[in-house]
Amino acid sequence: MFDAGGKKKLVEVTNLKMHFPIFGGIMRRHVGDVKAVDGVSFDIYEGETLGLVGESGCGKSTCGRAILRLYELTDGSVRIDGTDIASWSPEELRQVRPTMQMVFQDPQASLNPRMTVAAIIGEPLDEHAKSSKAERLDRIYELMDAVGLNRDFANRYPHEFSGGQRQRIGIARALALNPKFIVCDEPIAALDVSIQAQVVNLLEDLQDKLGLTYLFISHDLSMVRHIADRVAVMYLGKVVELASRDQLYNDPKHPYTQALLSAVPEPDPAIEDTGERIILTGDVPSPANPPKGCNFCTRCPKVMDICRREDPVFKTVEKGRQVACHLYEAYQPAEETAA
Amino acid sequence: MPDGALPVLEVKNLKTVFRTRQGEVHAVNSVSFDLKPGELLGVVGESGSGKSVTMMSLIGLLPSPPAEVRNGQVLFGDRDLLQADDDTLRSIRGARIGFIFQDPMTSLNPVFTVGFQLMEPLRKHMGMSKAQARKRAKELLELVGIPDAAQRLKDFPHQFSGGMRQRVMIAIALACDPQVLIADEPTTALDVTIQAQILELVKELRQKLGMAIVWITHDLGVIAGIADRVIVMYGGQIVEHAPVRELFGNPQHPYTRALLQTIPTVHGGRAERLRVIDGQPPMLGAQPAACPFRARCTHRMDRCNRENPMRVAVGPDHDAACFWHPETGGERDV
Ligand SMILES: Nc1ncnc2c1ncn2[C@@H]1O[C@H](COP(=O)(O)OP(=O)(O)OP(=O)(O)O)[C@@H](O)[C@H]1O
Ligand SMILES: Nc1ncnc2c1ncn2[C@@H]1O[C@H](COP(=O)(O)OP(=O)(O)OP(=O)(O)O)[C@@H](O)[C@H]1O
Ligand SMILES: [Mg+2]
Ligand SMILES: [Mg+2]
Numbered sequence: 207m208f209d210a211g212g213k214k215k216l217v218e219v220t221n222l223k224m225h226f227p228i229f230g231g232i233m234r235r236h237v238g239d240v241k242a243v244d245g246v247s248f249d250i251y252e253g254e255t256l257g258l259v260g261e262s263g264c265g266k267s268t269c270g271r272a273i274l275r276l277y278e279l280t281d282g283s284v285r286i287d288g289t290d291i292a293s294w295s296p297e298e299l300r301q302v303r304p305t306m307q308m309v310f311q312d313p314q315a316s317l318n319p320r321m322t323v324a325a326i327i328g329e330p331l332d333e334h335a336k337s338s339k340a341e342r343l344d345r346i347y348e349l350m351d352a353v354g355l356n357r358d359f360a361n362r363y364p365h366e367f368s369g370g371q372r373q374r375i376g377i378a379r380a381l382a383l384n385p386k387f388i389v390c391d392e393p394i395a396a397l398d399v400s401i402q403a404q405v406v407n408l409l410e411d412l413q414d415k416l417g418l419t420y421l422f423i424s425h426d427l428s429m430v431r432h433i434a435d436r437v438a439v440m441y442l443g444k445v446v447e448l449a450s451r452d453q454l455y456n457d458p459k460h461p462y463t464q465a466l467l468s469a470v471p472e473p474d475p476a477i478e479d480t481g482e483r484i485i486l487t488g489d490v491p492s493p494a495n496p497p498k499g500c501n502f503c504t505r506c507p508k509v510m511d512i513c514r515r516e517d518p519v520f521k522t523v524e525k526g527r528q529v530a531c532h533l534y535e536a537y538q539p540a541e542e543t544a545a
Numbered sequence: 546m547p548d549g550a551l552p553v554l555e556v557k558n559l560k561t562v563f564r565t566r567q568g569e570v571h572a573v574n575s576v577s578f579d580l581k582p583g584e585l586l587g588v589v590g591e592s593g594s595g596k597s598v599t600m601m602s603l604i605g606l607l608p609s610p611p612a613e614v615r616n617g618q619v620l621f622g623d624r625d626l627l628q629a630d631d632d633t634l635r636s637i638r639g640a641r642i643g644f645i646f647q648d649p650m651t652s653l654n655p656v657f658t659v660g661f662q663l664m665e666p667l668r669k670h671m672g673m674s675k676a677q678a679r680k681r682a683k684e685l686l687e688l689v690g691i692p693d694a695a696q697r698l699k700d701f702p703h704q705f706s707g708g709m710r711q712r713v714m715i716a717i718a719l720a721c722d723p724q725v726l727i728a729d730e731p732t733t734a735l736d737v738t739i740q741a742q743i744l745e746l747v748k749e750l751r752q753k754l755g756m757a758i759v760w761i762t763h764d765l766g767v768i769a770g771i772a773d774r775v776i777v778m779y780g781g782q783i784v785e786h787a788p789v790r791e792l793f794g795n796p797q798h799p800y801t802r803a804l805l806q807t808i809p810t811v812h813g814g815r816a817e818r819l820r821v822i823d824g825q826p827p828m829l830g831a832q833p834a835a836c837p838f839r840a841r842c843t844h845r846m847d848r849c850n851r852e853n854p855m856r857v858a859v860g861p862d863h864d865a866a867c868f869w870h871p872e873t874g875g876e877r878d879v
Binding site (some may be wrong): 226228231240259260261262263267268311312356359361362366367368369371385392395396397398399400401403404406407410425428429430431432434465466470471472473483485486489490491492494495500 | 563565566567589590591592593594596597598647648649690691692693694704705706707708709712730733734735736737738739740741757763764765766767768769770777789793803804805807808809810816818819820822825826828
């Protein structure tokens with residue numbers, strides 16, 4: 207549970223697979239699988255933020271949900287705080303639920319339209335915390351303040367809010383029980399930049415104060431650069447690169463990471479015109495039918511023969527940095543002791 | 546886009562109010578703007594500032610009650626859409642004005658396949674046969690970058706990822722080659738590479754079909770890359786309007802200026818703490834009698850507490866609703 211540096215691993219994901227069956231024909235027979243997550247391994251240290259980025263449909267949400275056991279895993283294991291989540295009984299799961307929360311990508315779909323905002327935010331409190339009516343209301347107001355929702359809105363229903371306001375209701379609810387670990391699935395995608403900043407600052411403050419651990423799923427690379435300690439890049443069900451923030455942004459190794467970083471639009475029209483982009487061409491493969499060899503070989507600007515034959519292993523290429531790409535050699539720890 | 550071309554869409558003094566149990570919410574106050582053929586008008590602004598409500602009011606998408614469009618005109622062709630009956634609106638919406646909703650899950654029907662939902666407008670508005678519609682639906686899915694399109698037509702929305710659902714919405718809105726596309730945060734769930742692909746597609750459609758677009762987003766990077774003109778909303782009003790370069794290079798309203806300072810970047814230095822605009826947005830409980838931004842404005846003057854500033858010209862095709870003058874630091878001469 208501890209690595210060499212004595213840091214505690216709160217979440218250990220090993221060879222995680224999550225496949226969804228495809229049924230076809232008149233008989234609705236099982237004809238294949240969507241390999242949404244296909245053999246992913248990483249750790250999240252206590253008190254850190256791991257960013258998870260990658261193209262739409264590459265399996266980020268599925269990965270986050272599987273870690274919180276919102277699905278039964280197809281294969282692999284997830285250990286949280288040293289215990290395998292698959293071994294939890296329903297009662298144990300109920301007990302640990304408050305300590306692990308998720309902010310969902312689709313705010314509308316995750317909020318009950320018939321409950322007021324106060325009831326939605328307060329619901330986890332009713333279920334898991336014994337508090338008086340007044341304490342409960344205080345806590346609800348405190349949470350609304352924290353995410354920048356006006357207290358006067360407490361008795362409104364979700365449809366009476368704008369998209370960004372609804373997203374903040376979901377965040378307030380996830381924070382209600384002081385969780386230890388939160389999977390944030392695109393928590394700020396629907397917010398304007400100032401409120402994004404407010405929410406990100408809030409997440410950081412809570413982390414400083416309470417030692418929270420986050421898996422931060424986002425396609426917003428500038429926000430991930432701000433909040434994450436380390437970043438995992440996913441492509442078609444697999445993690446292709448995992449590195450510290452500075453390593454990844456200053457010197458991306460995997461050709462997919464390089465393309466991703468080059469495509470970020472510049473918030474200044476004067477710069478925008480000159481930016482150099484790596485535009486990916488080639489077929490986007492489907493997770494039901496991934497290509498032979500490396501999953502990225504159909505679009506990779508640096509593709510080699512071997513890439514179409516062999517799936518590259520996810521290997522350490524530098525201290526604290528893993529890449530799945532044939533361009534890089536595995537790192538030899540011996541060199542380091544010599545230096 | 547040719548200068549001086551007649552607008553395809555013209556909105557004048559639009560006002561929308563919600564009646565709720567706790568009283569009225571003045572979500573949109575006297576909003577006016579126009580849209581020229583082939584142009585892309587960007588809309589930015591604080592969360593809750595009325596961007597979505599404005600656009601939904603235009604084409605009669607808000608249920609009434611609780612919404613009430615109290616005032617204004619929406620000229621589309623030779624019609625005022627606010628006076629049009631439900632049937633007319635329905636046929637315009639599907640075919641001539643495409644709409645991409647902010648929340649894909651609420652606008653995609655969970656009990657129908659994605660293919661059915663793509664084919665329906667094609668059959669209804671374009672008179673296609675089932676086979677033609679299926680072929681076109683597959684093409685549309687491919688256009689928005691969804692692999693294995695033929696197979697995926699048979700899937701239900703919950704089997705798609707967040708970004709894929711959003712792209713289905715885009716495909717549906719584009720299905721009938723509309724004259725006007727209103728896109729409400731259409732790429733929030735998309736990563737940059739797919740977003741770039743969608744933006745490229747949109748550019749092409751503008752050139753090929755002369756489609757005019759209203760693009761609501763909080764992503765100023767996207768605005769910088771694709772918009773011709775931009776309107777900035779705050780507290781239910783348009784507070785600034787300018788051509789894109791002018792807006793980024795010479796912002797006049799204190800809200801716009803603050804907004805531009807809050808953006809983090811992937812290049813250059815990384816701030817320890819992100820900047821925010823301090824304070825709370827206004828409550829919108831009544832018709833504003835003073836500047837809606839005054840409580841958070843660092844340049845507030847006496848007059849701002851007494852009067853709600855009108856939009857005044859501050860440069861060519863550039864206007865702002867503010868009494869403060871950034872160059873002199875004093876009061877604007879209005
Ligand atoms: N049905 C409703 N009843 C009462 N108030 C509403 C209703 N729908 C929206 N509002 C209010 O109207 C205001 C404008 O909402 P709108 O959805 O237009 O904001 P927006 O600018 O699109 O914000 P976002 O960027 O978060 O999507 C908000 O303050 C919202 O709370
Ligand atoms: N319940 C399901 N049944 C079948 N396929 C599914 C299901 N849920 C997800 N998938 C598929 O798994 C793949 C990964 O989906 P996931 O939602 O994890 O992507 P994502 O990385 O979160 O994408 P986005 O950025 O668009 O939200 C997609 O191809 C999706 O269609
Ligand atoms: Mg997702
Ligand atoms: Mg909106």
